[in-house]
Amino acid sequence: MKKGAQAILHFLTEQGIDQVFGYPGGAIMPLYDALLDSPIRHYLCRHEQGAAFAAIGYARSTNQVGVCIATSGPGATNLLTSLADAKLDSVPLVMITGQVARSAMGSDAFQEVDVLGLSLSICKHSMLVLEPQELLPTLQKAFQIAREGRPGPVLVDIPKDILTGLVPESDEQAASATAMPLAIPAQLQTANQLLAESQRPMLYIGGGVGMADAVNELRDLIDRTQLPQVCTLKGLGSANTDHPLYLGMLGMHGLAAANLSVQQCDLLIAIGARLDDRVTGKLDEFAPHAKLLHIDIDPAEIHKRRQADVSLLGDLKVILPQLHCVGDKQAWREHVSELKASKAFPYAFDHSPGQIDAPQLLRMLSDMSAANAIVSCDVGQHQMWVAQHMQFSHPTCHLSSGGLGTMGFGLPAAIGAQVANPDTQVVAVCGDGSFMMNVQELGTLRRYRMPVKILILDNQRLGMVKQWQELFHDERYSETDLSDNPEFSRLAAAFDIDSDVICCRSQVQTALERMLAHQGPYLLHVQLDHKDNVWPIVPPNTANHQMWEQPK
Amino acid sequence: MNYQLEMLLSDQPAVLERVLQTTRYRGFRINQLNMQPAPEQLASRKLKVSMQVSGKQPITILTSQLHKLYDLASLECRTALSPSIERQSTLTQALPRTA
Ligand SMILES: Cc1ncc(C[n+]2csc(CCOP(=O)(O)OP(=O)(O)O)c2C)c(N)n1
């Protein structure tokens, strides 16, 4: 028999987990004590939210379960934002929190909060271990639930006395897997019939493709059918960006050709996507001429936002190879291709003096960085520019907080990704506002000397909110001015991180080259014009084809 | 529209809160609620919950989410036309839980 704390670490090792993120404290101390004798490498972040985002970065960049650890009370409440983030983006995560000893529970003990109660609506599942013999079976279940079907975060709350007491070995064999849906042959046939009958079919690719490890199956499908494709924020990287009918991201800040083609299609094939409101714009007018073929692993997504004409429930890896598209779609292909050419983004690759253009800078960065480089970002205008103008070779290369849109995601997620991929180029594209939300993680970079590159796109504004104030609130700017930002390079220097600052176009290429070639961590502070906005934009409650493509 | 839901739940911490929270979040009101240990399943500590709910959305919006609860063993849903439990049609769903 082992003590609870040792048993947990032993269990994690058996699961193949050798790197975890966390922050110690009273109730979780026994686990931290046991860590000293364990082969597991623990990364100390500087805030539990940072630790959890690092675990998310680890998970999203590898498609494996990420693990983070925190103490009871404030440690656990600090995890909650990241827990919700992982829930909304379906990230496989196991969070372990310490709880006060069972004898003290329910007495408003020091650092006691009802974490289980707080977690319910923001995770895939959560469990409180109340008996020593439940500890290992609970962990087993937690990993299984985090991974199976549509992945998601699981929280396990463990009282301190269970960590210090002896727990029996788990005699339970791997819990039997939950039965997953299997697409029915008759429905597959109907789906293929819809494909054959359609004149203007369109693939709408979501994050589910990457999470199902079905990128190759998707690319095969595209090769076989030569259908045009659009991606959601989380779907980016799934399709081959060089394909002539690849149209990029759709939705509120989608590219014009992507949105227009979806509005014109007569069959929308949603693959691992959930018709999120940022994608559809005004729902009643989204793809108004299209039948919907909805393919997903989660039954609750089918008919949730729009009635599907045909749905296929199951593993995309199994379903996608069974889809075919016969019939003549050549006119449609040509039409989409023309649309793509006519709406191509006009990058101004000039080296003239003048303000830096963020889309152009990001396109350059995309071209200059390694093909398998991992880019994380924060939330705001810069995040949309990354999604519009950078190209990704795989969904694990693009880490962006989609469903929750959590500022402060970029830096800690990059740290987690670098831990998981020590030899890969990792760049965090941060907003000046968002960066300050988890700026303490510079301390983590310093501690482990990880070569993460930080690119701050500084418009001295909460730019996305400012854009909405400008366009939809009569230019009434309320609390979005950040012109008193700290000097970011001096901030970096305090953490022994080299840096550079640029403000004009002619400096961009050299600065990016220097950043990418730098050996250790590096911060590049890019000063932008605060007036720049993200285009196109679909105004609220408007159909996607009525997007505004440029400033009025 | 009124619906009668019959659930068998495993008696885990917070299981009732999960059901109630899911119901509220997905936009349904609870009109009647009854809970008791399932007599035929005493050994496995199961709870039987009967709940009458009403809401504007199709009931599958709620039932498909309840199906995701790991502590839910079974769920049956009937349409009740009047607030008193009038079982008009039976609509049982067998959905795998995946998220
Ligand atoms: C934690 C959190 N708080 C508030 C918001 C609302 N919000 C969305 S974008 C944004 C501005 C972000 O500013 P910055 O990081 O500088 O990015 P920019 O839009 O300027 O590129 C804000 C405040 C959010 N998404 N997350």
Ligand SMILES: [Mg+2]
């Ligand atoms: Mg900004």
